[in-house]
Amino acid sequence: MGANVRTTTNPPPGWRPPRDPLSAAAEQGGLADLVEPSSPLVPVLSAAGHRFLRPLHVQVVGRPGVGRDTMARALRERLAPTVTGLGEDAPAADLWLHVLAGPPRRADHELLSSLPADRVVVVLGKADTHPDWEAAVDVARRCSTQLGLPVHAVSQLLACADLGAAEFAALTRLAAERAEMPSMAGRFLAGAPELQERLLRQGLLRRIDAFGIGTALRLITEESDEAADADALNRALHARSGVTQLGAAFGDRVGRVRFWREVEIRAELERAAARGCDRENAERLLAAGGAG
Ligand SMILES: Nc1nc2c(ncn2[C@@H]2O[C@H](COP(=O)(O)OP(=O)(O)OP(=O)(O)O)[C@@H](O)[C@H]2O)c(=O)[nH]1
Numbered sequence: 606m607g608a609n610v611r612t613t614t615n616p617p618p619g620w621r622p623p624r625d626p627l628s629a630a631a632e633q634g635g636l637a638d639l640v641e642p643s644s645p646l647v648p649v650l651s652a653a654g655h656r657f658l659r660p661l662h663v664q665v666v667g668r669p670g671v672g673r674d675t676m677a678r679a680l681r682e683r684l685a686p687t688v689t690g691l692g693e694d695a696p697a698a699d700l701w702l703h704v705l706a707g708p709p710r711r712a713d714h715e716l717l718s719s720l721p722a723d724r725v726v727v728v729l730g731k732a733d734t735h736p737d738w739e740a741a742v743d744v745a746r747r748c749s750t751q752l753g754l755p756v757h758a759v760s761q762l763l764a765c766a767d768l769g770a771a772e773f774a775a776l777t778r779l780a781a782e783r784a785e786m787p788s789m790a791g792r793f794l795a796g797a798p799e800l801q802e803r804l805l806r807q808g809l810l811r812r813i814d815a816f817g818i819g820t821a822l823r824l825i826t827e828e829s830d831e832a833a834d835a836d837a838l839n840r841a842l843h844a845r846s847g848v849t850q851l852g853a854a855f856g857d858r859v860g861r862v863r864f865w866r867e868v869e870i871r872a873e874l875e876r877a878a879a880r881g882c883d884r885e886n887a888e889r890l891l892a893a894g895g896a897g
């Protein structure tokens with residue numbers, strides 16, 4: 606005997622019901638085509654349509670010193686949205702990336718409560734500075750429990766790794782000399798008797814810090830393909846930074862971003878109608894677009 610079995614699955618991230626004509630047109634870049642070419646709404650709709658299709662804009666926020674600028678650079682270089690840090694001349698953000706440096710403090714709670722809850726992604730930055738990656742993931746998990754939000758462990762510094770040929774050669778030499786990355790950066794520097802070598806080690810620490818140097822030395826010693834040259838090593842460090850995975854967290858919120866951009870279009874039309882700019886058509890479009 607056959608029976609009909611109905612399975613219910615959750616809608617995929619970003620899923621939403623079929624579009625109203627306004628959103629569909631905006632998505633196809635045809636917002637202004639919804640009115641006659643002679644309508645004074647054309648420039649309003651063109652501008653609104655242009656804004657609707659602007660690149661994703663992420664704003665990096667967090668307490669001073671947590672690595673916001675480095676994070677903004679990491680996102681720009683690895684994920685390529687438009688990113689601004691605090692204090693930069695910022696157009697309205699779509700998403701906010703809140704960087705923690707450890708368990709959330711009062712300032713973090715205050716900041717978080719001031720941001721739109723549906724469009725915030727929280728990370729534990731500088732994950733490479735914990736005793737090991739697992740320890741950072743543990744701290745991130747505790748932060749997550751405290752905040753009731755997912756918290757991703759990332760190293761924005763490793764995501765920015767851009768070692769050149771000279772630094773790669775230096776790391777190869779250190780690996781050949783069986784240099785180990787001591788747990789204290791000070792010992793790593795003290796291990797360099799000459800000024801030039803000390804400056805070189807200082808430069809490495811600044812660029813990829815202890816965890817990056819330790820990882821690089823290990824990969825080179827293992828003759829891993831990931832350490833074939835400077836580019837390969839940079840890619841290996843990027844891959845370990847956890848930053849690329851944030852693309853999925855942003856992707857999950859694209860539906861919300863789209864929703865708020867549609868709200869902007871409707872607000873623009875409401876304003877046009879209010880000032881009598883082809884009010885009839887503005888209201889027709891608003892009515893077709895649902896109540897908002
Ligand atoms: N080890 C490590 N150091 C980091 C990381 N991110 C940033 N840093 C270091 O932390 C320091 C501060 O980083 P910034 O990116 O300037 O932080 P910020 O939040 O913009 O700081 P202010 O603007 O000075 O408040 C710098 O020395 C960075 O190199 C990281 O992922 N790992």
Ligand SMILES: [Mg+2]
Binds near residue numbers: 674
């Ligand atoms: Mg800064």
